[in-house]
Amino acid sequence: MAGTQIYLVRHGEPDYEPIDSRGLPGMAADSAPLSAVGMKQAEELADLLGGIRATYLVSSPLTRALHSAAIIGHRLALGVRVDYDLRDWLPDQTGRWRSIADLHAAQAEFEAYDGEWPEGVQRPWEPLSQVRERARAVLARHTASTDGPVLAITHATVIRALTGVKDTAHGAHEYYRYDPANDG
Numbered sequence: 001m002a003g004t005q006i007y008l009v010r011h012g013e014p015d016y017e018p019i020d021s022r023g024l025p026g027m028a029a030d031s032a033p034l035s036a037v038g039m040k041q042a043e044e045l046a047d048l049l050g051g052i053r054a055t056y057l058v059s060s061p062l063t064r065a066l067h068s069a070a071i072i073g074h075r076l077a078l079g080v081r082v083d084y085d086l087r088d089w090l091p092d093q094t095g096r097w098r099s100i101a102d103l104h105a106a107q108a109e110f111e112a113y114d115g116e117w118p119e120g121v122q123r124p125w126e127p128l129s130q131v132r133e134r135a136r137a138v139l140a141r142h143t144a145s146t147d148g149p150v151l152a153i154t155h156a157t158v159i160r161a162l163t164g165v166k167d168t169a170h171g172a173h174e175y176y177r178y179d180p181a182n183d184g
Contacts, residue, residue, distance in 0.1 A: 004143040006150045006176045007049060008159045009072070012038030013170040014064040025098045030088070034067045041171025042068040046075035049173070054078060055148030058138070060086040060155060068171075069153040078151070083142065085134040089157035090126040115160075132161035 015035035019028050034042065049072070057078040059069035066082065073080045091097050091106035106125045115128030135158050143150055159168045162176055 003177055004139075004146070004150060005052070005148075006139060006143070006152055007052065007054070007173045008162060008168075008176050009045060009049075009068070009151055009153045009173040010156055010159060010168045010170055011060070011062075011065040011068040011153060012041035012045075012071075014038060026102070027095055027097070030062045030064075032064055034064055034071075038064070038068070038170060039071060042071035043075065045171050045173065046072040049151065050076060052149045054151045056142060056146040057081065057151045057153065058083050058086065058142045059153040060088065060158075062087055062155070065153045065155065072151065072153065076151075081142065083138045085138045086152060086154045086158060088155040089131055092124045093126055094124060096124075128157070128161050131157055135162055 012034045014032040015038065016029060016032045019032050024031075045068075054076060055078075057069060057073050057076070058081045059065050061082050061084050065086070066080070069080045072078075089110075091103050091110075097103060097106065109123065110125050110128075113123075117123050117127050135154075139150075139152070139162075142152075156166075156168050159174050160166050163174050165174050168174055
């Protein structure tokens with residue numbers, strides 16, 4: 001469908017304390033729920049977006065996004081669809097990162113190279129172009145089955161890959177018009 005309205009929504013603020021207090025490493029952080037502030041952000045965002053009359057909601061599979069999607073979907077009477085490719089950026093595509101220090105090192109290198117691997121050098125982190133490619137594929141799959149606006153609950157780097165907007169705040173959204181005829 002040409003020109004489908006999409007609202008890219010960043011999940012609410014996560015609560016990493018249950019993960020950190022157990023000493024769980026690396027990708028276990030993806031199971032963090034929302035904090036009380038994050039739940040309030042999701043409620044407020046649902047109220048704000050209620051007027052767009054969204055007909056479809058798709059979410060990243062990561063807990064902080066799913067928690068946000070559950071709150072938003074409930075308030076807007078929308079079912080939640082999950083798509084693995086709306087997941088967050090991978091600091092290490094092998095899944096071997098273990099600590100917050102590993103994550104910060106990967107993020108620093110990612111930023112130093114403006115999100116893309118240096119010419120002829122493959123890095124362990126996922127380049128922005130790969131994030132963009134998989135996110136566009138998600139949008140193509142999910143906009144094909146609806147006539148109305150779509151809410152996509154995802155992560156800051158996915159939003160950045162699609163819109164160029166850096167650092168979308170927790171519980172905020174960016175408007176995106178997806179047109180498969182002009183994709184790429």
